[in-house]
Amino acid sequence: GAVPCCCLVSVGGAFGCWGAQLVSLLMPGVAMALLGTLLTWQLARHGGHEYRLVTMLLGLVTLSLTLFVLINTLLSRGVALPLSQDAALILACSAMLVAGYLTPVGVLLLCIQHHLMALRQQASRDQLTGLYNRRGLHQRMRTLLERAPLMVVLLDLDDFKLINDRFGHETGDKVLQAVANQLQRLPDTVAARIGGEEFVLLTHLDEAHCYRLCERLCDEIAQIALGEARVTASLGIDRIMASERLEDALERADQALYRAKRLGKNRVCGADRLAGVVSSL
Numbered sequence: 001g002a003v004p005c006c007c008l009v010s011v012g013g014a015f016g017c018w019g020a021q022l023v024s025l026l027m028p029g030v031a032m033a034l035l036g037t038l039l040t041w042q043l044a045r046h047g048g049h050e051y052r053l054v055t056m057l058l059g060l061v062t063l064s065l066t067l068f069v070l071i072n073t074l075l076s077r078g079v080a081l082p083l084s085q086d087a088a089l090i091l092a093c094s095a096m097l098v099a100g101y102l103t104p105v106g107v108l109l110l111c112i113q114h115h116l117m118a119l120r121q122q123a124s125r126d127q128l129t130g131l132y133n134r135r136g137l138h139q140r141m142r143t144l145l146e147r148a149p150l151m152v153v154l155l156d157l158d159d160f161k162l163i164n165d166r167f168g169h170e171t172g173d174k175v176l177q178a179v180a181n182q183l184q185r186l187p188d189t190v191a192a193r194i195g196g197e198e199f200v201l202l203t204h205l206d207e208a209h210c211y212r213l214c215e216r217l218c219d220e221i222a223q224i225a226l227g228e229a230r231v232t233a234s235l236g237i238d239r240i241m242a243s244e245r246l247e248d249a250l251e252r253a254d255q256a257l258y259r260a261k262r263l264g265k266n267r268v269c270g271a272d273r274l275a276g277v278v279s280s281l
Contacts, residue, residue, distance in 0.1 A: 123136075128176060131192050132190065132191065133193065141190075141202060144204070150204060151203050151205055152250060154237075154250060155198070155200070155234075156257055160172065160175070175226060180199075190202040190203070200250065207270075211270070217233070217235070218232070218266060218268060234261050235267075235269070236254060236257030236259070237271065238252040252272070
C-alpha cells in the first residue's frame, strides 16, 4: 500500500516544472492584459471622441490577449482545443506583438490627453488665485444656468490701489490670495477673478440666503490681516435667468456695487429690481 518515495519525488518534480512553466506563460500575458485594461479605462474616462477608435482597438486587443494567454496555458496542460497548437501559438504571439506596439501608443495618448486637460485648466484658471478666470466663469455658467435662476455677486476690494502703493504689489498679491481662499470655502458657490481686484460669485441660493452669505463674507474679508494692511470689500448682487446674458447681470450688479461704494463701502447692495441696500457693516 505505501507509495514509493521515488514516485512522490517524480510527481512533485513534474508538478514543480508545470508550475514554473505556468508562471512563465501567465505572468507576461497577465501583466500586459492588466496594463491594457488600465490604459483602456483611462482613455475611455479622460479621452475625447477623437480617442474612441483607439480605445475600442486597445480594449479589443486586451481582450484577445487575455483569451490567447488562457489558450496557451491550456495547451501547456495538454487540453484539446478546436484549433491546432501551432495556430494557437501564432495567435497568442501575434496578440502579444500587437499589444506590445499598442501599449506605448496608449501610454503616449494618455499622456497627451492629461497634458491637454492641464492646458485647458490653465486656460480657465487665474494663475495668482487659482479661481476661475472670465473664460472659466462663462464655461461653468452654461452648466449652472440649467438650474436657473442664479444669483450673481460682483465683489470689489475697497481702495486696493492704496494697498499696492503703500505696502507693495507682493502684499497686494497676498491680499488677493487671502480673499480667494475665503471665496473658495463658500458652500455651493462658484468663484472667479475677472479683474485686478474684482471677483464674481455664482450661486443657486435664494435672494435672502445670498444676502446673508455676502454679509458674512464682508465681515470675514474685513478680518483679513497681513501686517498693517487692512482690506474691506463692497458687493453688488443681481439675479440672472436662463434667457439672460451674464454680461447684462454683471452690469446691473456693477451698478449696485457702485451704489455700495458711494454709500460708504464695506457693504452689500442689491440691483434695483432686488431689495436695495441690505446691510451697513
